[in-house]
Amino acid sequence: MIANIPDDNLIESQLSRLSTLASLQTLSGSARQVQNPTLFALSWRLLKMRSFRAMAGHLLSWKFGAACAAACALSMGSSAQAALVSNGLTGNTEFDGWVDLKAGTLTTADLTSGFGSNESGSGDGVLTRTSGSHYPAGSSLYSFSGNSTFEVSDTSALSDVNTVVFSILSWPNGESAMSIAPTLNFNGGTQAIAADYLGTQSYGTIDFGGPVETIAYTFQWDLSSIGDVIGSYDIDWGQIVHAGVLALQLESSDTFSLSSALAPAAAPEPGSVVLAGLGVLGMVGAFRRRRAET
Incomplete structure (x- = not known):
């Protein structure tokens, strides 16, 4: 019996909040970071799968998953700039x-x-x-x-x-x-x-x-x-x-380069890949244990 797993409505509520956080540009003083929503979108799809809700019980907790996703999105970072949009232009x-x-x-x-x-x-x-x-x-x-x-x-x-x-x-x-x-x-x-x-x-x-x-x-x-x-x-x-x-x-x-606000999202940095990899490995291990138990 799996205990302390939130119901579907609560899961969707929490992941919706995380997805919104990742897609918005968050202001902190004069510095601004653009969060990459890729991992949040993936987590959103996974959490809507019925099988993932069962597997979640074999992870530390559903809160750990949310924290991992948030940390991963923050590490998929971007340059901070005192600006409305971070363009990352080259040259002068x-x-x-x-x-x-x-x-x-x-x-x-x-x-x-x-x-x-x-x-x-x-x-x-x-x-x-x-x-x-x-x-x-x-x-x-x-x-x-x-x-x-x-x-x-x-x-x-x-x-x-x-x-x-x-x-x-x-x-x-x-x-x-x-x-x-x-x-x-x-x-x-x-x-x-x-x-x-x-x-x-x-x-x-x-x-x-x-x-x-x-x-x-x-x-x-x-x-x-x-x-x-x-x-x-x-x-x-x-x-x-x-x-x-x-x-x-x-x-x-004085040099043309495409604004990073318009360019495709950059590839995740190594730290992001590690976080995402840990999540996938945990899911695979939980799935195998579940099969063994049945």
């Missing part, structure tokens, strides 16, 4: 970030005249609302009455920009957060270049009359094939009504 880089975009941090006048980047480690990037009615509300830039257009600019960028990565932390109104996709101009021109890469990632929820999912939208431009030396640039986009803007990030480099 420049960073600008805008956080706490709400009342008390800036005013509507700041937004329309140009609000400088305020994240620690930022350069001299500027955010400007170029049209519309988004304003600093209680939790974000928000509009009740219509769409808005925005621009972020860096007029004293690196000596030759070869890639730019731009991230918007927002929540969608229905299926979208943007009315106009971001486009990039350089050296004072109006090239309106569309991004080459796009990725999205869930970033948790905020309380807006109930939990509302927030999403980090990341766009990257590969400018390495442009013959001109790029010394300044701006990015324009449109924000849809009732879709808030919580934070922004702009990062550039």
Whole structure:
């Protein structure tokens, strides 16, 4: 008789919490780690198997399994960075970030005249609302009455920009957060270049009359094939009504490399493999013992 094994509902509740923890980007002070959800997804599937629930009794405890999974996901790490998204760009880089975009941090006048980047480690990037009615509300830039257009600019960028990565932390109104996709101009021109890469990632929820999912939208431009030396640039986009803007990030480099926020997940480090291997071996041993007992 196996004792102290939680029922299916409790198992699913605990694993759901772990899966959510692994898929979100967890902020600790100014450092941020992106957790890899691969092992959690595997554990989720295994725990939904009826046979695994029986085998779990031969492990130290179901809590050990959860702790092992959490440790493994943390060791499948990533670089920490004072940023909304960890891009891991190579070469010489420049960073600008805008956080706490709400009342008390800036005013509507700041937004329309140009609000400088305020994240620690930022350069001299500027955010400007170029049209519309988004304003600093209680939790974000928000509009009740219509769409808005925005621009972020860096007029004293690196000596030759070869890639730019731009991230918007927002929540969608229905299926979208943007009315106009971001486009990039350089050296004072109006090239309106569309991004080459796009990725999205869930970033948790905020309380807006109930939990509302927030999403980090990341766009990257590969400018390495442009013959001109790029010394300044701006990015324009449109924000849809009732879709808030919580934070922004702009990062550039004089060398193109694909942002790690957009690249496939890296292979697990050796420590992660050991943890995963221990779990598999334990399961195999428990299964063999169970067969022997029957």
